[in-house]
Amino acid sequence: TTTVLYFYVARTRWGTPLWLVLGGAGVFLAIELLFLAANLTKLTHGAWLPLLIGLVVFTILTTWQTGRGLVTAQRERDEGPLDAFVAHLHTLDPELPRVPGTAVFLNRGRSTTPLALRANVEHNHVLHERVVILAIETLPVPYIPEADRIDIDHLSHPDDGITHVSVRFGYMDEPDIPAALALATQAGLETEVHTEAVSYFLSTIELRAGHAPGLSRWRKRLFLATASITVDAADYFNLPRDRTVVIGSRVTL
Numbered sequence: 001t002t003t004v005l006y007f008y009v010a011r012t013r014w015g016t017p018l019w020l021v022l023g024g025a026g027v028f029l030a031i032e033l034l035f036l037a038a039n040l041t042k043l044t045h046g047a048w049l050p051l052l053i054g055l056v057v058f059t060i061l062t063t064w065q066t067g068r069g070l071v072t073a074q075r076e077r078d079e080g081p082l083d084a085f086v087a088h089l090h091t092l093d094p095e096l097p098r099v100p101g102t103a104v105f106l107n108r109g110r111s112t113t114p115l116a117l118r119a120n121v122e123h124n125h126v127l128h129e130r131v132v133i134l135a136i137e138t139l140p141v142p143y144i145p146e147a148d149r150i151d152i153d154h155l156s157h158p159d160d161g162i163t164h165v166s167v168r169f170g171y172m173d174e175p176d177i178p179a180a181l182a183l184a185t186q187a188g189l190e191t192e193v194h195t196e197a198v199s200y201f202l203s204t205i206e207l208r209a210g211h212a213p214g215l216s217r218w219r220k221r222l223f224l225a226t227a228s229i230t231v232d233a234a235d236y237f238n239l240p241r242d243r244t245v246v247i248g249s250r251v252t253l
Contacts (some may be wrong), residue, residue, distance in 0.1 A: 003028045032244040041169045045165055060226060063215070064118075067223035067253065070214045075205065075252045079112035083131070086155050089121070096131045098161070102193050103128035104181065105201045106237070107135045110164060112151065115203035130193060131162045132184070134177065143171040148179065163189055177237045200244045202233050209253035220253050 007092055009024040010016040027116040066100045089096065102240060105114040121127065125221070167180040185193045210218045234244045 003032060010094065016059040016063070025165075033112070060222065063219045063222050064226050066215060066221060067220070067227065069203065070212070070253055071207065071251055075115070076112050078114055078249065078251075079118065082111060082113045082164070083155065085118065086160075087159060089127070089162075090160070098119065098129045099126050101128050102130040102132065102198045103201055104132045104134050104198055106159050106177070106203070106233070107133050109135050109137075114203040115205075115249050117247070119247045119249070120201065127162075128199070129161055130189075132181070132189070132193070133162070133164045134165050134181070135164070136175060136177075136215040137166060137168050138175075139168055139170055141170045142169045144173060146183060150184050152184060152188055165189070175237050177239055179238075188231065198243065200239045201233075202239075202244060202246045204233075204248040206248055206250045208250060208252045212253050215253060223253070 003025060007016075007021045008129060010022045010024075013017065043051075060216075103120075105117045107114040114134070117131070141203060149168050150169075153162055153164040155162060165184045167177070167184075169175050177200070178198070181193060181195050181198065186196075207224055209217070215223065219221065233239075234246075
């Protein structure tokens with residue numbers, strides 16, 4: 001594998017002449033294939049086991065990756081663009097009633113609307129006085145300094161009480177949403193937020209196997225089995241149980 005990749009890079013990136021690539025690769029591959037053929041005799045003496053383990057792990061990981069891609073695509077279609085949703089709220093006549101308090105809706109990013117927020121508007125027909133859409137991003141670094149952790153976006157309507165907050169964590173940081181919300185308050189939210197009186201809203205997805213393309217039926221069952229092994233979001237983000245509301249929706253694969 002290393003030989004093939006090396007000479008592929010030599011040909012495509014460095015522009016090495018084809019005759020030199022084929023000649024060099026042929027010499028190395030001839031030697032390596034002899035070693036491979038000699039090692040194939042070990043398959044019947046137990047070498048099949050690590051190969052089988054590797055194949056099983058590879059199948060699980062690729063199934064998970066493909067399944068998450070399908071779920072994310074369907075979820076983004078259901079959520080819809082965040083900017084369009086906020087703009088739609090400003091066109092409603094009469095306006096939605098605003099109930100006292102602060103609602104924090106956890107979301108995956110900046111571009112889409114949290115399902116819990118959309119469901120709250122469509123079914124309860126109300127908004128809280130202060131709405132914080134909070135997106136969590138885990139960066140490939142161990143720790144993120146508090147000074148670089150918060151990014152605030154007023155979504156083109158600075159006085160409507162609806163704010164988007166991006167929170168960055170390193171992979172060694174412990175995600176603590178109430179603490180991050182306190183930092184966001186110090187960083188300049190539209191209104192001061194008292195973290196002890198905040199309601200948190202989580203969007204959860206119920207997965208069902210259907211007839212959608214993208215995965216075979218047995219891989220759908222495998223994905224659903226692995227997807228059920230997840231960490232509880234409220235515990236993971238240190239959310240108070242008595243002030244956390246979970247609103248669900250269904251995605252059929």
